[in-house]
Amino acid sequence: MNYCSHCGSKRLISKIPEGDQLNRIICEDCNFIHYKNPKIIAGCLPIWEDKVLLCKRAIEPHSGLWTLPAGFMENNETLEQAAIRETWEEAQARVESLQLYTIISLPHISQVYIIFRCQLSDLNYAPGIESTQVELFKQDEIPWDTIAFKVIHHSLTHYFQDRLVDNFPVHTGQLTQNH
């Protein structure tokens, strides 16, 4: 942020507003306080029989590596709508029966990942604009060494462990790095 988005001034300073506890970017001309908050990444772990759907990333970061379909939640949608939309955009896949599964805070990059287990509705999937390849993988076929993000590795690991006992509790936690 170089200019105040409210009044256009360049006189932005970082200080703790009265009654607050944290430094904020404040405009010295119009006194507008510019808050910054974490972003939600919503996505799906789509299941078909004993397989999981993964996307090969066409974009950075980690172009060429595999991930679950997930992306930034947009204004005016629900978590479930965001996860379904991202799955459509990245894997052209329709999903159903969403169940909240993993919620992982990534404080170093101010993100919260929220992943839903779900059923793939049919086999009509295909790479969306952010993917070069979309494939179903059995557990022993998962490309564990080329998964794009730790948080996705984490969700997949939980899934295959939980599947052994057919019990899928919601997993919460944090990761201090994602690569």
Add this chain to the structure above:
Amino acid sequence: MNYCSHCGSKRLISKIPEGDQLNRIICEDCNFIHYKNPKIIAGCLPIWEDKVLLCKRAIEPHSGLWTLPAGFMENNETLEQAAIRETWEEAQARVESLQLYTIISLPHISQVYIIFRCQLSDLNYAPGIESTQVELFKQDEIPWDTIAFKVIHHSLTHYFQDRLVDNFPVHTGQLTQNH
């Protein structure tokens, strides 16, 4: 947003960027795309024996009404840290044994509420700067008609229902209004 925070231009337009699906605010001078995303409100449902801790709001919206301690998650913290911090700020209360409990999307105001069940660590609570009163309530003492937000009413209702069977699954859902 009246000015581009990147270059200071007033030439902001709303259009769908190439490869995107939604309208964004874009600067016609520097082409910066200004994304807006939902915010997370993290909070606690603090329990002491058969009672729940509520705060009477000192600030708008809904000054004078009761709520659970909760507020905007900050950058560089985890969900749990945010819920603990908000509980300290609003109720000067220490809590422990946090368990994820309700996750409610409020798409009309682009918020996601994430509430943890937890134990109050001791009885040294007091109103923080955003509260005028902090009290423990048994179920039949809860001021149901003066709860500030629907999403809080919802979480409290789930809690007392779940307590009957001593089983507290994570509840997900959405509300299309909050008052």
